[in-house]
Amino acid sequence: MTTWENRDVTENHLVPYVDSSTAPEDVCTALRTLPFERNIFKLLANAPTFFPTFMKLLTCAWSPNRSLRSNDWQLVVLRTASLLDAPYEWDVNEPVARVFGYTDAHLACLRSGDLSSTDLFTGRQRLISAIVEDLCLQNRVRTDLVEKAKAVLGGEALMDLFYTQGIYAFLGRTMNSCHIDFDPPIPGLEVQLRKYNEAIIEKESKYTD
Incomplete structure (x- = not known):
């Protein structure tokens, strides 16, 4: 588990991470929305109904068209x-x-x-x-x-x-x-x-x- 004091990479997560190489096509595509993979995306991908749509929402935060600087x-x-x-x-x-x-x-x-x-x-x-x-x-x-x-x-x-x-x-x-x-x-x-x-x-x- 992550802490502020210890930044070691561990394997203590309670929910498995989804592997993009074996995930359904739409989930795999969503996992590759950004140019790098993160554990948080692999975690969220456990909900395949929500995940692809959520990633579209998340990328709005990165859009140059948003009003918030x-x-x-x-x-x-x-x-x-x-x-x-x-x-x-x-x-x-x-x-x-x-x-x-x-x-x-x-x-x-x-x-x-x-x-x-x-x-x-x-x-x-x-x-x-x-x-x-x-x-x-x-x-x-x-x-x-x-x-x-x-x-x-x-x-x-x-x-x-x-x-x-x-x-x-x-x-x-x-x-x-x-x-x-x-x-x-x-x-x-x-x-x-x-x-x-x-x-x-x-x-x-x-x-x-």
Whole structure:
């Protein structure tokens, strides 16, 4: 089982991982949605009715057409992982966050929940973090935060945020409940991530706020 302190690759999962070489064709195709395989996908593939459709939903989070910016997306994911005590979710997404500009200092603050530094985080990011905290800890967002988010993010990005947090909260709870194992290292992962996200990295390089 994954823990924050021990990152050894183990085989202690409670539910088997689906082998893409023997899975039904639609499940196999879904397992190869991203350019690398992960234990979480092999775990979710145990539900073949849901899995292919779920992977289509998940890839929306990676779309350059979404309204929620990528560094906002990763803030949602990493704060959710921290609040739900989901080290595997953090481990999988930390390299993605780094591709979108997060440094060791950013990541340490996101892990602790202290986003008070105005050098590292904007008011927009603190607002997003507060929304994620409400969703994880209270199961609803305060009305004043929703109204403020509508003004700051816009309605489309706010709804992207709700979708994103819901997806990754589901993933985090599933990972923890099934005692998922860390993945073996993926050679060249950063290069793959940068290539996969090339269009959106270029698009968002123009943002200044």
